[in-house]
Amino acid sequence: MAVEEAVVSFVIERLGDLLINEAKFLYGVKGQVENAKIKLQCMRAFLKDADACVRNGDERVRLLVVQIRENSYALEDVIATYVFRVASNNEGVGAIRRVLKWSARIIDVYKVGSKIKEISSNIDTWTSELEKYGVQRSMDKAAETSSSYVQERKQLRQAYSYVEDNHVVGFDKDIKDLVALLTEQKDPRKHKVISVCGMGGLGKTTLARKVYQHPQVRTHFDCYAWASISQQCNTREVLEGILFAFTSPTDAQRNHIKSLSDVELGKKLHDFQKQKKCLVLLDDIWTITTWDLLKHAFPQGDTDGKILLTTRNKDVALHVDRHGFIHEPHFLSDNESWELFQKKYFCVGMDPSNSDSDDNERKKELAIEMLKKCAGLPLAIIVLAGLLSKKHTVHEWELMNRNIVRCIGQGEQQDDSKYRSVLWVLGLSYSELPCHLKPCFLYLSRYAEDAVIRVKELCLILIAEGFISLRGSCMEDVAYDCLSELVERSMIQVKDMSSTGRIKSFCIHDLMRDLCVSKARDENFLHFMDLRNKVEEPIESVSIVPTTNVRRVVIYYDNESADNDFVHMVRNIDGSLRYLSVHEGRIAFEGVLRHVCNRFLMLRVLIIDDIPDFVRTTTLPKEIGNLIHLRLFRMPNSQIKMIPSYFGNWRCLQTLRVYTEYDKIPNSMCKLEQLRHLYFYSQSTVVGIGEFLRSTKSRNLLQTLVGIRTKHLVLSDLLQLKNLKKLAIRVDGNFDSFLHNPQTLTFTRLLSLRVIAYGNDMKIDIVPLILSCPQIYKLTLDSLVVRLPQVNQFSPNLIKLRLFNLRLEDDPMPTLEKLPRLRVLVIGLYSFMGDEMVCSRGGFNRLESLQLSGLQGLKEWKVEESALSRLGYLRIEECRGLRRVPDGLRNILTLNHMVIKWMPKKFKQRIEEGGEDFYKVNHVTSRVFIDCNEGSLDVLVDYEVDALADKKRLKIYVMVSMYMCCVQENPFLRPNMRRVVQMLETPLSFSNFPMAGISLWCTLYVSLKSYHVK
Structure with a gap:
C-alpha cells in the first residue's frame, strides 16, 4: 500500500508546483487548492501506519487507502485540467471574446470549486475513519516529502550485486558434466x-x-x-x-x-x-x-x-x-548457501569492519538462520542478501528474521512449499522498498516476459508519469538512481553496460516479474494484456475487468485482431487512464487513435510500438490535440504524413519520437513548454526547424535533439540550447554556412554527438564543430571529411568513437591511439582506404573494445609491444583484404572475446586451432566465427539464386540487403526504405529504380564489384 503514499506525495508536489508556477491561472480556486494540499499532507501522516494494518489483513483500512489514492488522482486531474483550459483560453483572444470567456470561466470556477470541496470533505471523512480503526498519525512521517530520497540517498556503491554470473556457487561439477555430454x-x-x-x-x-x-x-x-x-x-x-x-x-x-x-x-x-x-x-x-x-x-x-x-x-x-x-541442479548446501550469501552481501553491503565483532557475530547467526528458510534456492539467497544489505543494525536483522520466519511458516503449510517460500522472500523485498521506489518497480510489469528493458526508455516514462521528483538534481539522473537501487537490491539484473560504465539495459527474473505483475494487479497500478496466441491462452487470463479506475494499460496486440476488437477491449476502461501502450499490432491507427483521443483525455503517456512496416504511413486524427496532459508520445515504427498543428496543444510534452514524410514543423510547436527529448526523423529537410529552436519555450530544457538536418539551420541555433546533452544531425546543404563562425561558441553540456553526411561526395571540415564540443564523451562521424582532427582537437573526455565513410588515405591510428580516455573504438565502413595500419608501442593504453569493419583495402595490421594493453573485445568484420591477425595480439593477455565475421575462409583457418596463427589467439577465452566460409556477397547471391529466377530482381535484392544493413547503423535512412519495399512488391524493371540512389545505397556498405548494375 506504500504506492498510495507515493501517489499522495506526488500529488502534493504537483499541487505545490501548480500553486507556484500557475498561480495566475488559479484565480477563484487557489485557496481551495491550498486547503486540499494541506489536508493531503495530513492524510499522508497516516499512510505508513495504514500500510502496516493492511499487511495484517485489515480489509476496511485497505478499502479506505484505495479511495485515498483514487481521490488524490482525481484532485490533480480536476485542477490540472482547469489550469490548462484557462491558459488556452487566454492565448490570442480579443477583448470581446475575452469577456465571453470570462463569463464561462465564472461557471468553471464554481464547478471546479465544488469538486475540490467534495474531495476535501472526503479526505476529512477518511481521516476520521482511519483514526476510528486505530491507525496512528505520525507527524514526523507527515513531514516527509517525495524528495526524501533525493536528500537522503547515499552514493552508489562501487560494487553491484547484479553480475550474477560472476558469483556462481555450487555449479562447477554441473558445468563440467554438461559440457562433457x-x-x-x-x-x-x-x-x-x-x-x-x-x-x-x-x-x-x-x-x-x-x-x-x-x-x-x-x-x-x-x-x-x-x-x-x-x-x-x-x-x-x-x-x-x-x-x-x-x-x-x-x-x-x-x-x-x-x-x-x-x-x-x-x-x-x-x-x-x-x-x-x-x-x-x-x-x-x-x-x-x-x-x-x-x-x-x-x-x-x-x-x-x-x-x-x-x-x-x-x-x-x-x-x-x-x-x-x-x-537436475541441486539445492545449495548450507555451506554453499553461506558462500553465495557472503559474495552477494559483501558485494553491495556495508564494510564489515565498520561494525564491532559482536554485532558481526550476531548478524552471522541471524543470517544462517534466515538462510535455512531459503531452502538452498539461489534466487531466494540473492534477494535476501540484497535486502539485508540495506539493514545496518542487529535490531533490524532481528526484525527481519521474525518476519521471514512468519512468512515462510505460512508457506510451509501449503503444497510446493519451497516455491511459496521464495514468493514470500520476493514479496518481502518489495515490502521493504521505500515508497518512491515502489512505482518504479511496479512499472516493470509493463514489459513482456523475457524482455530486455532499456534504462533510458523507462526513465523517461517514470518522469512523464510524475514519479520522479526534482530537488537540486537532473530528473533523468534521479530516475537512473532509482533503477540502480533496484539493481543493488537484486530485484533486477543488468543486461548491458554502456561505454561510460552506466547501466544500459536490464532484465527481471521470471519469479520477480510474477511478483511484480501480481502486485501491480492487486494495487490496481497497471493492467497487462497479452493477446498474442490467444488460441493457446484462455481469454479470461488476458481480459481486464478493473474493480476501480484503471490508470495504466499495456496491450500486446494480436496481428489477427480487428480494430473493432481493440475498441471493444478498452470500452470498459475508465476515462481517467493515464498510460496506454500498444505493441506489435497491425491495426489502422487513425481509427483507433481517434477512439483513444476522444475517451482518454487524461493520458500522460501514449506509446504505439507496432510491428515495423516501412510501407505504412499514418495520418494522425485532429482529435489527438485533445490530449492536453500528454507528456510522452512515441510512435517509432510508422511514418506520419505530417506533424499536425495540434501538437502545440501538448504544453506539458516532455518526449516526442516520430517519423514523418512532411517537410515542415508547425509554428504551434513553439508553445511546448516542457519538451526535453526530441527524436524527429524526416525524409527531407525540415523547413522551420531553425525558427522552432530559436523561439521554442523549451529552449532551456531540451536535452536530446536527434534526426534534424543542417539546411535552414545554423550552429548558433543549437548553441542556444544550454542543456543540450545529445545531438544527432545530418549534413544537408552548405556545411560552412551551418557552422557560421563557431570559433567563439561552445556547447557547454553536450555529451554525445553524431554527424552524418551522405551524397555527392561532399567533404566537410569537421574540426570546427569538434572544437565547439569540448565536453563530449561519445562521438560518431559518418561522412567524408577534409581532415581527421588532431589529438588536441578532440575532446579530452572522449570515451567512445565511431568512424564511418571518412575515406581517410592516411593511417588514423597514430592520432587515435593518443586519445587519453578512449575505451571504445569502431573504425567502420570506408573509414580508412589505405592498406596498412599500425598500433604503435604504448598506444591505446585505455582501449577496451576495438572493431574494424568494412575496411576493404586493409592488408596488414601491426600491433607493437605494449599497445592495446587493456583490450578485452576485438571484432574484425568484412576486412577481406586482411591477411592475418597481428603477431602482437599474443601479448594482450586481457583479450578474452574475439568475433570474426564475413572474413575469407583462409583467414579463419589461420587462427583456428591447428592454424599457423593460432598461437597468437590461443589465450582468448571466446573466439566466435560468423559466415567465414565465403564472401558475404557470394553467400547472399547463392542464398537468393535458389529462390529467385529473375536475375534483375536478384541484383536489386542484393542491393536492398546492403542498404538495410546501413539502416541498422543509420536511422536517418529508415524512412527511405518505404519506397524500396513498395518497388519490390511490384513487377520490377530497372527503370523503376533511381540508379543514382541504388549506387549510393550500395557504396554505403560494400563495393558491389562484379554485381554492380550496369
Missing part, C-alpha cells in the same frame, strides 16, 4: 536432448548459460541459437529466431524467411540442422504442447547436433526425448 566424441548421438530440470529460481538458466558460453562447447559446434520460450510461446517467433541465429541473415534474407509459410519455415530449419552441427538452447519450456508445436523443425536421430533445454516440468523433458539426459 554436449561435446562427447565416442558416441555423439547418444544424448540428442539434454534437459536441465528444476523449480524456478534454482539457477537453470544461469547453469545453461555457463554451459552454452563454455569455450569447449563454442568450438565444438558450427552454429548456436538461444531461444527463450516462456509461458506464452510464439512458435513462429521462436523458429524464426533460431534460423536467424544460425544464418546471421541480411535484412533481405530476413524478409524472405518471414515470407515463408510455417511449414516451409520448419522444413528449412530442419534441413539446415541436418547439414550443420548445431546447438540449440530452448530456455524455459513450460508445457508438452509447446514442444509438440516446435518439434517438426528439429531432426531426429541422424545428426550430430544437440538440444539443451531448461524446464520446470520433468514430464516435458521426458516427452521431448525418452532417451535424453535429464540433469
Whole structure:
C-alpha cells in the first residue's frame, strides 16, 4: 500500500508546483487548492501506519487507502485540467471574446470549486475513519516529502550485486558434466536432448548459460541459437529466431524467411540442422504442447547436433526425448548457501569492519538462520542478501528474521512449499522498498516476459508519469538512481553496460516479474494484456475487468485482431487512464487513435510500438490535440504524413519520437513548454526547424535533439540550447554556412554527438564543430571529411568513437591511439582506404573494445609491444583484404572475446586451432566465427539464386540487403526504405529504380564489384 503514499506525495508536489508556477491561472480556486494540499499532507501522516494494518489483513483500512489514492488522482486531474483550459483560453483572444470567456470561466470556477470541496470533505471523512480503526498519525512521517530520497540517498556503491554470473556457487561439477555430454566424441548421438530440470529460481538458466558460453562447447559446434520460450510461446517467433541465429541473415534474407509459410519455415530449419552441427538452447519450456508445436523443425536421430533445454516440468523433458539426459541442479548446501550469501552481501553491503565483532557475530547467526528458510534456492539467497544489505543494525536483522520466519511458516503449510517460500522472500523485498521506489518497480510489469528493458526508455516514462521528483538534481539522473537501487537490491539484473560504465539495459527474473505483475494487479497500478496466441491462452487470463479506475494499460496486440476488437477491449476502461501502450499490432491507427483521443483525455503517456512496416504511413486524427496532459508520445515504427498543428496543444510534452514524410514543423510547436527529448526523423529537410529552436519555450530544457538536418539551420541555433546533452544531425546543404563562425561558441553540456553526411561526395571540415564540443564523451562521424582532427582537437573526455565513410588515405591510428580516455573504438565502413595500419608501442593504453569493419583495402595490421594493453573485445568484420591477425595480439593477455565475421575462409583457418596463427589467439577465452566460409556477397547471391529466377530482381535484392544493413547503423535512412519495399512488391524493371540512389545505397556498405548494375 506504500504506492498510495507515493501517489499522495506526488500529488502534493504537483499541487505545490501548480500553486507556484500557475498561480495566475488559479484565480477563484487557489485557496481551495491550498486547503486540499494541506489536508493531503495530513492524510499522508497516516499512510505508513495504514500500510502496516493492511499487511495484517485489515480489509476496511485497505478499502479506505484505495479511495485515498483514487481521490488524490482525481484532485490533480480536476485542477490540472482547469489550469490548462484557462491558459488556452487566454492565448490570442480579443477583448470581446475575452469577456465571453470570462463569463464561462465564472461557471468553471464554481464547478471546479465544488469538486475540490467534495474531495476535501472526503479526505476529512477518511481521516476520521482511519483514526476510528486505530491507525496512528505520525507527524514526523507527515513531514516527509517525495524528495526524501533525493536528500537522503547515499552514493552508489562501487560494487553491484547484479553480475550474477560472476558469483556462481555450487555449479562447477554441473558445468563440467554438461559440457562433457554436449561435446562427447565416442558416441555423439547418444544424448540428442539434454534437459536441465528444476523449480524456478534454482539457477537453470544461469547453469545453461555457463554451459552454452563454455569455450569447449563454442568450438565444438558450427552454429548456436538461444531461444527463450516462456509461458506464452510464439512458435513462429521462436523458429524464426533460431534460423536467424544460425544464418546471421541480411535484412533481405530476413524478409524472405518471414515470407515463408510455417511449414516451409520448419522444413528449412530442419534441413539446415541436418547439414550443420548445431546447438540449440530452448530456455524455459513450460508445457508438452509447446514442444509438440516446435518439434517438426528439429531432426531426429541422424545428426550430430544437440538440444539443451531448461524446464520446470520433468514430464516435458521426458516427452521431448525418452532417451535424453535429464540433469537436475541441486539445492545449495548450507555451506554453499553461506558462500553465495557472503559474495552477494559483501558485494553491495556495508564494510564489515565498520561494525564491532559482536554485532558481526550476531548478524552471522541471524543470517544462517534466515538462510535455512531459503531452502538452498539461489534466487531466494540473492534477494535476501540484497535486502539485508540495506539493514545496518542487529535490531533490524532481528526484525527481519521474525518476519521471514512468519512468512515462510505460512508457506510451509501449503503444497510446493519451497516455491511459496521464495514468493514470500520476493514479496518481502518489495515490502521493504521505500515508497518512491515502489512505482518504479511496479512499472516493470509493463514489459513482456523475457524482455530486455532499456534504462533510458523507462526513465523517461517514470518522469512523464510524475514519479520522479526534482530537488537540486537532473530528473533523468534521479530516475537512473532509482533503477540502480533496484539493481543493488537484486530485484533486477543488468543486461548491458554502456561505454561510460552506466547501466544500459536490464532484465527481471521470471519469479520477480510474477511478483511484480501480481502486485501491480492487486494495487490496481497497471493492467497487462497479452493477446498474442490467444488460441493457446484462455481469454479470461488476458481480459481486464478493473474493480476501480484503471490508470495504466499495456496491450500486446494480436496481428489477427480487428480494430473493432481493440475498441471493444478498452470500452470498459475508465476515462481517467493515464498510460496506454500498444505493441506489435497491425491495426489502422487513425481509427483507433481517434477512439483513444476522444475517451482518454487524461493520458500522460501514449506509446504505439507496432510491428515495423516501412510501407505504412499514418495520418494522425485532429482529435489527438485533445490530449492536453500528454507528456510522452512515441510512435517509432510508422511514418506520419505530417506533424499536425495540434501538437502545440501538448504544453506539458516532455518526449516526442516520430517519423514523418512532411517537410515542415508547425509554428504551434513553439508553445511546448516542457519538451526535453526530441527524436524527429524526416525524409527531407525540415523547413522551420531553425525558427522552432530559436523561439521554442523549451529552449532551456531540451536535452536530446536527434534526426534534424543542417539546411535552414545554423550552429548558433543549437548553441542556444544550454542543456543540450545529445545531438544527432545530418549534413544537408552548405556545411560552412551551418557552422557560421563557431570559433567563439561552445556547447557547454553536450555529451554525445553524431554527424552524418551522405551524397555527392561532399567533404566537410569537421574540426570546427569538434572544437565547439569540448565536453563530449561519445562521438560518431559518418561522412567524408577534409581532415581527421588532431589529438588536441578532440575532446579530452572522449570515451567512445565511431568512424564511418571518412575515406581517410592516411593511417588514423597514430592520432587515435593518443586519445587519453578512449575505451571504445569502431573504425567502420570506408573509414580508412589505405592498406596498412599500425598500433604503435604504448598506444591505446585505455582501449577496451576495438572493431574494424568494412575496411576493404586493409592488408596488414601491426600491433607493437605494449599497445592495446587493456583490450578485452576485438571484432574484425568484412576486412577481406586482411591477411592475418597481428603477431602482437599474443601479448594482450586481457583479450578474452574475439568475433570474426564475413572474413575469407583462409583467414579463419589461420587462427583456428591447428592454424599457423593460432598461437597468437590461443589465450582468448571466446573466439566466435560468423559466415567465414565465403564472401558475404557470394553467400547472399547463392542464398537468393535458389529462390529467385529473375536475375534483375536478384541484383536489386542484393542491393536492398546492403542498404538495410546501413539502416541498422543509420536511422536517418529508415524512412527511405518505404519506397524500396513498395518497388519490390511490384513487377520490377530497372527503370523503376533511381540508379543514382541504388549506387549510393550500395557504396554505403560494400563495393558491389562484379554485381554492380550496369
